[in-house]
Amino acid sequence: MDWVRNMKILVVDDERAIRNSLKEILGDEGYDVDIAEDGATAVGMAEKERYDVIFCDIKMPNMEGTEVLEKLRADGVDAAIVMISGHGDIDTAVECIKKGAFDFIQKPLDLNRILITIKNATERTQIITENTNLKKRVYGQQMIGDSAPMQHLRDMIEKVAPTNTRVLITGPNGSGKELVARSLHQQSLRSNMPYVDVNCAAIPSELIESELFGHEKGAFTSAVKQHKGKFEQADGGTLFLDEIGDMSLAAQAKVLRVLQEKKLSRVGSDKDIEVDVRVIAATNKDLKAEIEKGNFREDLYHRLSVIVLHVPSLDERKDDIPILVDYFIDQVCTESGMPKKAVSPEAMKLLQEKSWTGNIRELRNVVERLLILGSNPVSAQDVRDYVNIGQIGRASCRERV
Secondary structure, eight states: OHHHHHOEEEEEOSOHHHHHHHHHHHHHTTOEEEEESSHHHHHHHHHHSOOSEEEEESOOSSSOHHHHHHHHHHTTOOSEEEEEESSOOHHHHHHHHHTTOSEEEESSOOHHHHHHHHHHHHHHHHHHHHHHHHHHSSTTSSOOOOSHHHHHHHHHHHHHTTSOOOEEEEOOTTSOHHHHHHHHHHTSTTTTSOEEEEEGGGSOTTTHHHHHHOBOTTSSTTOOSOBOOHHHHTTTSEEEEETGGGSOHHHHHHHHHHHHHSEEOOBTOOOOEEOOOEEEEEESSOHHHHHHTTSSOHHHHHHHOSEEEEOOOGGGOGGGHHHHHHHHHHHHHHHHOOOOOOBOHHHHHHHHHSOOTTHHHHHHHHHHHHHHHSOSSBOHHHHHHHSSTHHHHHHHHHHHO
16 A cells, blocks of 8 residues: 555664564565664654654663653654553553653554554544645635734634634634634644544434444444544544534534543444544534524533634625635636736725625635636626626627627
8 A cells, every 4th residue: 555655664662672673574564664772863863854653662761752752742743653661551651642642552562553553643644634735725724804803803713722722613604614713723732633624514414423433343234344433533633513503412412422521432332432632613503593492402502612703704894805806816817727817996896795695605706707707807897797697698698689
């Protein structure tokens, strides 16, 4: 598999037999493996080379494994660091995890356990890579607008992001709730950890529990292998529950338990799994009204709404429309290779006067339509003709006449 060939691993252990044995075994599995005989050497290597996984012994002379862990995390090394110990206990394991370790393995080492740990670390790396790529994408990279409502929203994000406080994001469809969630994650102390998003409305009610909490092999007919749910995938990072108002009451009860106890159990298992996840939720519904109707749990609402951030509709921030139009012109033309067009002041005035029920999403579609069908510069008549789909046909008829 390609991901195996591309995985780079560092083994740190003062016992030559162990580090050489691991290098040979993992090399035979297809991994690219380096070794270090002490902590200081390992830190130097990790600063020069990017590793996906680092296996580090705890008991070493001069610089113990926990010191290596703290130093690498302080230096911003984002590898999955797996601590190894022949004298491990629960307290030691918990301490390592709190300091940023990905996992903790006791000696004597078991090959299957090591390979499973590497596989889990690979999934984590893939999620982090996806998050980094998403940050680099033009759309969603930044919150566009200088209006008073947007300035207030930015100020709130700046205050809330560095905390672990749960946030409920409200606002109409297409207003940019997901962008706010990503901004909260990117400005948080968890920004180098996974960001996992779930659209609760898009998952069938009978599958939502499996998607969120995972399942064991054989838990149901199609469960042919063990599956880690979104909460586990987001461990150490942020889980964004979009459209949470559409979640079933049964799933709400399980989410409440995770928020209260920081534990979950996969479908088909009664074993508890501890998770450290910051939950951000979003909805376009009035959850208080949903509570009155019996569709949403009041106790879950209070758990989620420690901080409530309202994303303004485009009609509430029409001063931002000229900036957004320019932004979308650049974006659409860059993506499609179309030549850029200007927008006349009269056309821009009409765009600002329109009621935008579809919000930012609708505005982007309109800008793309005007770039394709409109003149250069885009005129007020172009806006009258093409902003509403039903008017395109009439415009075409008028042109033929």
